[in-house]
Ligand code: SF4
């Protein structure tokens with residue numbers, strides 16, 4: 421949606437609450453659900469991509485050097501990537517309060 | 520004037536669906552709905568109706584298919600009864616909230632247990648709050664006519680809501696009645712092709728049926744409520760246009776000899792004709808009795824109802840469904856709510872009658888009026904009973 425849910429008035433909603441703008445879920449921040457965030461140790465990473473495959477939020481993106489980097493705007497902190505990483509390159513750490 | 524033909528009401532209903540030129544029919548057979556969809560499947564198989572007929576594995580799927588097809592802009596129809604409607608109920612809420620103008624006929628039948636294939640209104644009352652426009656038909660002609668009325672209204676860009684036509688199972692669905700058919704050219708003029716506002720189309724992708732989090736869910740419900748309440752002027756306008764075309768004018772609440780009546784019976788559906796006969800018999804004896812028939816159940820016509828009944832001393836509301844553990848029958852609840860704000864209002868006496876196909880004859884209506892008048896005279900202002908139970 422073009423603005424946050426909390427700003428929509430009922431009269432402005434399209435009939436049937438149809439979403440007219442495709443792909444608007446990328447504006448939805450799921451990142452503020454987490455208490456733990458994944459931290460990558462690049463030295464242990466073998467570039468297998470399992471974190472990328474298993475992440476239920478598609479939070480990982482491949483960077484130019486071949487590392488999978490988490491986007492904390494979406495990461496819910498479930499820990500699946502850390503669990504699935506075959507070399508233990510990902511550690512879940514307590515996320516500090518952002519101001 | 521169209522042709523007048525003696526025909527089983529279910530077959531006439533199917534012929535109306537054909538004349539409405541639907542694109543998709545999706546249904547699962549259940550008594551007493553079967554003749555409607557059997558006839559439609561024949562019409563499609565014979566090439567008389569150019570539509571897709573989906574034979575699905577359940578009523579849940581029957582309406583789900585209609586949701587999908589209607590979302591692409593295809594005029595869609597389904598029909599069910601009783602347990603089938605119960606299984607479909609989840610999707611009824613979705614179809615209306617997505618504002619998909621599907622039309623469904625319900626051949627009303629009791630809900631189990633015990634199993635009953637016969638008529639009452641418990642099936643549709645189980646989805647009372649599903650957000651569809653809901654009509655109750657008094658006879659076969661009403662059913663036939665309301666197929667066109669329902670589609671035109673449902674598809675109106677200011678309405679965009681699905682509509683249910685309630686047709687009492689067996690009492691209407693399986694009887695042969697004289698039906699006046701409307702010429703096809705007139706119907707084509709009355710019911711132009713459906714022009715959806717939003718639809719699933721690859722050229723302009725949209726998403727339907729998304730999630731709404733707490734900050735916006737309430738706004739979606741408000742929009743739905745305003746749409747259904749706000750459909751009333753369109754309903755009246757559509758009935759007027761239909762009346763101008765056919766001479767048959769419908770009203771949200773229709774009355775029979777009620778204008779000066781002290782006692783008014785209130786009913787829905789096929790009770791109407793039998794209760795009218797009872798009114799005539801009581802009028803012959805000089806009794807001041809009339810009848811109010813609620814044709815439009817949702818949106819509930821509060822104003823029209825008050826206009827039709829407020830002058831009476833007492834209302835005898837005869838429900839064909841029971842709200843077990845609640846205030847009696849669902850119609851009586853609505854009627855009481857409609858009258859509550861009035862400083863002077865008739866006393867309401869509520870009967871539940873005709874459950875699971877039990878016949879209610881003119882003499883039964885007279886007995887109910889007798890009983891209610893005596894009870895009210897004796898000071899009972901909250902009367903409610905199930906009529907005709909053997910003690
Ligand atoms: S913690 Fe969960 S949500 Fe976050 S990146 Fe790992 S798998 Fe994805």
Ligand code: SF4
Nearest residue numbers: 465466468469471505
């Ligand atoms: S799962 Fe572990 S090793 Fe594999 S790409 Fe992700 S961080 Fe690197």
